[in-house]
Amino acid sequence: MENKSDVIIIGAGASGLAAAVEASRGGASVIVLEKNHVPGRKILSTGSGKCNFSNQKVTPASYHPASPAFLKKTFAALPPAEVLGFFKRLGLLWVSGEKGRLFPRSFKAQDVVNVLLHELDLLRVPIHTLTEALSVSEGKEGFSIEAVKVQPKWDKKAAAGEKKIYSAARVILAAGGAGYPQIGGSSGGYGMLKALGHSVSPLSPSVVPLEVRGNDTKELDGVRLNSVLKLVSGGRVIQETEGEILFTSYGVSGPAVLDLSRAALSALGKGPVFIEADFMPEYKPAALEELLAERAAAFDGRAFSHFATGLLNEKVIRAAAGRAGIAWSAILPPDCGRELVPALKSFSLEITGSLGFEDAMITAGGCALSEVDPASFASKKIKGLYITGELLDLDGDSGGYNLHLAWTSGILAGRAASEK
Ligand SMILES: Cc1cc2nc3c(=O)[nH]c(=O)nc-3n(C[C@H](O)[C@H](O)[C@H](O)COP(=O)(O)OP(=O)(O)OC[C@H]3O[C@@H](n4cnc5c(N)ncnc54)[C@H](O)[C@@H]3O)c2cc1C
Known part of the structure; x- marks a missing residue:
């Protein structure tokens, strides 16, 4: 040769x-x-x-x-x-x-x-x-x-x-x-x-899946949904993107997360870094609160699970409810909409690292x-x-x-x- x-x-x-x-x-x-x-x-x-x-x-x-x-x-x-x-x-x-x-x-x-x-x-x-x-x-x-x-x-x-x-x-x-x-x-x-x-x-x-702290996201393993993601470091939004987030057993991936990964990892050297996910970006907070209040009135006296079914992916609404302190099988609590809005519109994930060069x-x-x-x-x-x-x-x-x-x-x- x-x-x-x-x-x-x-x-x-x-x-x-x-x-x-x-x-x-x-x-x-x-x-x-x-x-x-x-x-x-x-x-x-x-x-x-x-x-x-x-x-x-x-x-x-x-x-x-x-x-x-x-x-x-x-x-x-x-x-x-x-x-x-x-x-x-x-x-x-x-x-x-x-x-x-x-x-x-x-x-x-x-x-x-x-x-x-x-x-x-x-x-x-x-x-x-x-x-x-x-x-x-x-x-x-x-x-x-x-x-x-x-x-x-x-x-x-x-x-x-x-x-x-x-x-x-x-x-x-x-x-x-x-x-x-x-x-x-x-x-x-x-x-x-x-x-x-x-x-x-x-x-x-870079352009790499991210690991997150805590266990509640493990229940979301396999869920993909379109969201607006804000990358927050030192109390400031340093990047924002819209696209698909994918939850995995170790943390988060998907195109929107990959977009943020470079900035997330470089900010990690300077202090804690969070992704705040808005799972219902098409609603402004007030509009979502209104929607949830109307829904709560329609489901008055029934289980929270009935109120929640059909609203969003079940695993996501369960995780958000968990963060808002609402039990899935409980009778619909009064004012649950107000409690849920922050959990659905700024679901916070603390980034701890990445999957490394392998991924x-x-x-x-x-x-x-x-x-x-x-x-x-x-x-x-x-x-x-x-x-x-x-x-x-x-x-x-x-x-x-x-x-x-x-x-x-x-x-x-x-x-x-x-x-x-
Ligand atoms: C899973 C995945 C998905 C991606 N998706 C996209 C995408 O959709 N769009 C996009 O823009 N980018 C994407 N990228 C990034 C993109 O593939 C790379 O940026 C691009 O291929 C880099 O081109 P390159 O020529 O520098 O290296 P490569 O394309 O990686 O080519 C380098 C080649 O050199 C060979 N090589 C290495 N060392 C030696 C050696 N010592 N002797 C002989 N051969 C050697 C390697 O085997 C390899 O074939 C993706 C990357 C991955 C891993």
Whole structure:
């Protein structure tokens, strides 16, 4: 197998595959190294298999830490519409969903991977799977990459551990973040960056389910409902979002919670953090109180459970009643509406932590942006090295922003790396 090319790309994920297409179209010979047995494994899991691959409203404001100057240059070099043009040229049709989220028209992440792989096939770009890059070093004639053959989990007899040296004039480091190690996430790329002399800010899980204190939410395990969530720290609302909350045995997840997770975890270092959930956002407090009073009059003398049934998901109304001190089987207490309103409109959950990298869709932290050119993703420290995707200290809100950044950085790096 050939082990020398103009460009070596480490990682056949979102940014690596986009980079490979553009570098090859630009005339460079390209080899992609991938430690998994298939390319694009993480892409397949995105958007619950539907792949929310971009967003209609990509602006610097959706990325953290705030980097408007850097991203202005990036989006000037490759406007978001041109990323969609890249996919259109590959043959992908798409549709838009809630909050500007874009999905392939088939709602199949596999199609996003396949259009990229079909193009790479046409361009004859080899992807060496089950090949893990261990180190990158600079030599007089370019880069040398030490790689090792990975043993697939299902084939204990397959050759593993065999070392191989690749060489290339340019290297695109596209090894992704540390989240979801079960599908390829690893901190190995950050290690290679550090070894090459780049500054890497501390890594932390982001876009991740949150753990909450107390037991009463355990009864809500499995409940999903649309809510307005306020993130409260130091007595102040620091973020607000509307969407689905999912209760689990350990705490909370779902798109709205994932949206808040970055800010929740960063505030946790400074003091207690709460999510206040409004389970009936379509009613103002006074309107809800009126509704409940009318209902109480209609159910006068009957059990609270009769009053509550049909109002909201039973598990939710039971939990809210528990917090308002109302027993489910008791006779409807007078004024129960007034007691229930706060429990239904600001159901407080104290956040204690997250599920960690195992369940983190995104890794916050990474390579310092001051060391990377925003229009080409070239390292400012090492000529011929490019750094893309989640390896950068730049992460997006959930909603397609992270994949958008991966495609953008990959395309720009691939183009730049193809220039001799
Ligand atoms: C469950 C889940 C759902 C998500 N849903 C969405 C979504 O809907 N929309 C969105 O915008 N974002 C989503 N994301 C985030 C998005 O997938 C990532 O931000 C994006 O894939 C990052 O692209 P990347 O190229 O940096 O890394 P990746 O796509 O992770 O690719 C990195 C590749 O490098 C390989 N690799 C790592 N180290 C080495 C090595 N040493 N040698 C060889 N290969 C190596 C990995 O196996 C991997 O294939 C989701 C993430 C997860 C985990």
